[in-house]
Amino acid sequence: MSKPSLPLKLPRRMVWGQRKDIGAPSYASLTSLFRDAPPQPQYLESDLGTTALYELPPPSGRSERHVLIIHGLNTPALGLWPLAKELQALDPDAHVALFDLWGHGLSSTPLVAHTPQIFHFQIFQVLGFLRWTRAHVVGYSFGASTAVGFALHNPWIALSVALLAPAGLCHKGLWGERVQDLLDNSEGREGQAIDAVLDWLEGGPLVIPADWRERVNAGEVVAELLREWELREHPGYPHSVLSMFREGGVSGCEDDFRRFARSPIRKIGVVAELDVICSKAQLIDLGFDDVEVVKEANHGFVRGATTGEVARIVYRVWTQ
Structure with a gap:
């Protein structure tokens, strides 16, 4: 077996000491x-940390379709609870599962880089x-x-x-020069980088609607x-968001999307007309039809x- 032409040194284990993660808030x-709120989650333990899993059993009692929903950056699984219920209203045989991504909701923050693999x-x-x-x-x-x-x-x-509304194709120019600089050179400025990313995600300072109680009661x-709850209650949340934004696949994934578009898997892209994160033209250019x-x-x-x-659009893909 030939040896590598250049010296090769694999990175060392990135977990710090005996602590593997930053704990999540309580249910x-x-x-x-x-x-x-969702029903009491089931907690799955691993070497990386704790994952909170929520199940919605099929209303019909027949688990004919298994559906896994993966939420976005900055909002936990509860943010997609309304979509899950709408899907089950269309398909009572759908058994739906949601889980909190690392550092969100009731899942802990692993002390490793938040790359796609984790x-x-x-x-x-x-x-x-x-x-x-x-x-x-x-x-x-x-x-x-x-x-x-x-x-893929x-x-x-x-x-x-x-x-x-897929991320992964977001142009870095949308972030602004300050955010890009802090992401590339955050040594000693981690707190500033976190604040800059959160502000960008929120479109400015986080503002809680004055009528939130009435809306929650409804x-x-x-x-x-x-998001305010996560910032207040989840000590690992801001660190997870920064790491996900930097290394998790928010941008630069064009090649993966292009290869996936060519795969035989049934697929659909759904975008919002006023969204700057992803457009129909971007997906069409990458081969989605x-x-x-x-x-x-x-x-x-x-x-x-x-x-x-x-x-209704998602349900159509299941039944076509």
Whole structure:
């Protein structure tokens, strides 16, 4: 066997000391804020940390369709709860599973770089726990970028993939020079980098709607309130967001998307007309031939008045 022509040194284990992760907040802290929070999650332990998994058994009692939903950067699984319920209203045989990505909701923050591989590990663990060998995958924003990488390398698992407002193709120019500089040169400025990324994701300082109590009591998921809860209650959350933004696949994934577009897996892209993160033209240019546009909607179209429309598009892919 020939030796490498250049010296090769594999990186050392990145877990610090005996501590493997930063713990997540308690379920009680979530239910104290959201009356209609998800049911008590199941906690999956691993060498990386703890993953919170939520199941929605099929309303019909017949588990005929397995559906895995992967949420986006900055909002936990609860943010896609309305979409999950809309999907089950269309398909009562759908058994839906959601989980909190590392550093979000009730999942802990592993003390490792948040590269796509650690999220693929989460998916494998969730599927293994559920004993699902195949599933329909629905990914939103960062979750869509994660779904592309996972399905590309594990095509035998994905029955179909729905990409909702996918990240992964975001132009770095949208971030602004300050954010780019802090991401590239954050030594000694980690706190500033975190603040800059969170501000960019929020479009400015986080503002909680004045009517949040009424909206929560009506069963609505208030995304701004969820993010404020994570910032206040989850000590690892801001660090996970920064690492995901820097190394998790928010941008620069064109080659993966292009290869995935050529794969035989059933797939659809769903984008919001007013979204700057991803457009129909971007997906078409990369080879996707089935892309739907939700009119007069922004990046948060998986919640609110457009949730039902998004669900109907995803359901069509399952049944075509």
